[in-house]
Amino acid sequence: MLSYIVRRLGATVVVMAVVAFVVFSLLYLTPGDPAAVIAGDVATSEDIARIRQSLGLDQPFLVRFGNWVWALLHGDMGTSIFNSLPVSKLIGQRVEPTLSLTICTLIVAILTSVPLGAIAAARAESKLDHAIMGFSVLGFSIPVFVLAYLLILLFSLQLHWLPVQGYRPISEGIWPWFLHLILPSLALGTVYAALIARITRASVLDVLSQDYIRTAQAKGLKESDIMIHHALKNAAVPIITIIGIGIGLLISGAVVTETVFAIPGIGRLTVDAILRRDYPIIQGVILIFSATYVMINLMIDLSYVFFDPRIRY
Amino acid sequence: MINNSTMNRVDWPAQVSKIRLFLTVQLPALYKRYPFAVIGAATLLLMIFIAIFAPFLATVDPQAVAPLNRLKPPSWEYWFGTDALGRDVYSRVMYGTRVSLTVGISVAVLSTVIGLAIGLITGFVRWVDAIVMRIMDGLMSIPSILLAIALMALTKASIENVIIAITIAEVPRVVRLVRSLVLGLREQPYVEAAAASGTPLLKTLLRHILPNIAAPLLVQATYICASAMITEAILSFIGAGTPPNIPSWGNIMAESRSLFQIAGYLILFPSIFLSATVLAVNYLGDGLRDALDPRLSRRM
Numbered sequence: 333m334l335s336y337i338v339r340r341l342g343a344t345v346v347v348m349a350v351v352a353f354v355v356f357s358l359l360y361l362t363p364g365d366p367a368a369v370i371a372g373d374v375a376t377s378e379d380i381a382r383i384r385q386s387l388g389l390d391q392p393f394l395v396r397f398g399n400w401v402w403a404l405l406h407g408d409m410g411t412s413i414f415n416s417l418p419v420s421k422l423i424g425q426r427v428e429p430t431l432s433l434t435i436c437t438l439i440v441a442i443l444t445s446v447p448l449g450a451i452a453a454a455r456a457e458s459k460l461d462h463a464i465m466g467f468s469v470l471g472f473s474i475p476v477f478v479l480a481y482l483l484i485l486l487f488s489l490q491l492h493w494l495p496v497q498g499y500r501p502i503s504e505g506i507w508p509w510f511l512h513l514i515l516p517s518l519a520l521g522t523v524y525a526a527l528i529a530r531i532t533r534a535s536v537l538d539v540l541s542q543d544y545i546r547t548a549q550a551k552g553l554k555e556s557d558i559m560i561h562h563a564l565k566n567a568a569v570p571i572i573t574i575i576g577i578g579i580g581l582l583i584s585g586a587v588v589t590e591t592v593f594a595i596p597g598i599g600r601l602t603v604d605a606i607l608r609r610d611y612p613i614i615q616g617v618i619l620i621f622s623a624t625y626v627m628i629n630l631m632i633d634l635s636y637v638f639f640d641p642r643i644r645y
Numbered sequence: 646m647i648n649n650s651t652m653n654r655v656d657w658p659a660q661v662s663k664i665r666l667f668l669t670v671q672l673p674a675l676y677k678r679y680p681f682a683v684i685g686a687a688t689l690l691l692m693i694f695i696a697i698f699a700p701f702l703a704t705v706d707p708q709a710v711a712p713l714n715r716l717k718p719p720s721w722e723y724w725f726g727t728d729a730l731g732r733d734v735y736s737r738v739m740y741g742t743r744v745s746l747t748v749g750i751s752v753a754v755l756s757t758v759i760g761l762a763i764g765l766i767t768g769f770v771r772w773v774d775a776i777v778m779r780i781m782d783g784l785m786s787i788p789s790i791l792l793a794i795a796l797m798a799l800t801k802a803s804i805e806n807v808i809i810a811i812t813i814a815e816v817p818r819v820v821r822l823v824r825s826l827v828l829g830l831r832e833q834p835y836v837e838a839a840a841a842s843g844t845p846l847l848k849t850l851l852r853h854i855l856p857n858i859a860a861p862l863l864v865q866a867t868y869i870c871a872s873a874m875i876t877e878a879i880l881s882f883i884g885a886g887t888p889p890n891i892p893s894w895g896n897i898m899a900e901s902r903s904l905f906q907i908a909g910y911l912i913l914f915p916s917i918f919l920s921a922t923v924l925a926v927n928y929l930g931d932g933l934r935d936a937l938d939p940r941l942s943r944r945m
Binding site for chain 1: 780784796840878
């Protein structure tokens with residue numbers, strides 16, 4: 333087990349190094365000279381050269397990459413070109429809305445998709461199964477923002493049940509916070525739930541054909557007991573794997589969802605940064621999101637042992 | 646010579662009866678077996694038709710600005726209404742089909758070809774495998790839309806760049822698939838026999854490996870096509886995709902973002918077209934998977 337964890341951590345470090353390299357190269361390849369931007373219109377070429385030198389822009393690629401990684405390891409992600417604030421601070425201010433949105437979405441998606449997938453598997457090839465799977469294909473064919481607008485049109489503009497847009501911090505009360513998160517979570521969660529439901533069905537269907545399920549049925553156990561204690565438990569590993577992989581989908585979707593619902597989170601920060609070509613922020617956001625994704629999947633890999641005692645490393 | 650020319654001459658009655666057989670017997674049988682796939686294929690053909698004949702289907706120039714007619718709701722004159730500049734949304738949506746299909750199909754073809762080439766090499770050459778797969782792992786841990794956004798931020802907005810950006814984000818997934826299939830096939834007795842009898846590697850790849858991975862690869866390509874169309878729309882929607890002067894479904898929706906409370910139809914029509922096309926491609930992919938890989942279809 334320990335050697336597996338060490339090996340897995342080693343692989344994670346390599347992956348993060350690749351991510352850092354890709355992200356740094358992106359900034360390196362950026363058209364335009366940051367020194368010229370900072371120097372302004374009236375600067376002479378000597379001024380620009382001096383600024384380039386003071387920023388270390390005249391050094392070779394690998395030296396700059398090394399310096400950048402060194403700063404990164406000390407928590408320095410650079411400063412925004414647009415408002416000169418540290419990127420880490422800008423991202424830090426925006427963590428709460430994004431975290432609220434993604435956690436709510438995770439809960440909504442898992443609570444709906446796993447039961448639906450299990451029901452579809454239990455009633456495989458029935459009308460109910462076809463309906464659930466049909467909706468699941470529909471779920472990942474509708475782009476997040478389209479679904480978001482449809483939900484707003486129906487629940488906010490027609491029925492007036494829920495707020496159209498915006499976000500309330502949790503410090504202003506749980507209820508307003510929750511009300512503002514319902515539609516965004518539904519919009520963002522649908523694609524994700526569709527994916528999980530599909531895998532849950534496939535995985536449970538596989539388990540249901542096993543001998544021990546027949547034994548349980550022969551013992552006269554209730555169908556729900558068999559499903560929860562025997563089938564779902566043994567089907568858990570592929571399901572949690574797809575939940576982990578789907579985090580990537582969730583992060584991409586959050587960028588769009590925050591734009592539609594005017595939620596001031598990291599996704600919104602990203603879109604604003606793109607429109608202003610504020611590369612240090614784009615870099616920082618990609619790094620943070622990728623690191624989150626890698627870490628969650630690392631934890632999921634390590635958690636297999638708890639879900640399935642047959643797995644030994 | 647005479648024999649040859651008679652062979653080349655088209656036997657029209659036979660062709661007609663073949664088409665009749667297809668329409669009356671084979672197509673209904675296919676529909677009965679794979680209903681969703683047939684519906685998907687039909688919808689996709691319709692969209693391809695719209696894309697090709699957009700100039701004839703559009704009622705006016707999609708870029709023609711008419712400030713007097715701005716924000717008109719759908720009517721007999723303007724089927725899908727007009728936008729904030731008075732442009733005809735119906736004509737814009739027709740032209741938008743071209744962008745989505747071009748991006749979807751190009752990305753599917755490019756990422757499959759590139760992913761296939763890299764995947765075959767990594768599957769057969771050990772030392773390349775170690776290096777390339779680490780790079781692919783790194784690329785895959787960057788959420789694909791973010792990677793595409795970052796690449797788009799580097800270059801100027803154009804359809805070509807959108808295609809390149811989405812392709813780069815999709816290639817690692819194809820490489821993973823091809824590599825895993827190749828690793829399994831490499832141990833097969835017939836591949837080992839080919840190697841033992843001195844068959845050149847390239848010939849082994851073409852004769853023994855490629856036919857066996859073609860089916861799952863084709864299915865994967867349809868899913869990539871669907872996801873690329875969604876990614877293009879998202880990129881355009883957040884302002885990092887197709888340039889605003891080209892009417893794409895994502896652009897039409899992006900322009901209407903601030904107006905959707907008063908003119909919801911601006912978002913509605915392009916979104917129906919986008920969702921229907923993506924759904925059609927996904928259905929087609931599911932149908933192909935069922936038809937080509939019965940083992941997998943039972944499980945998924």
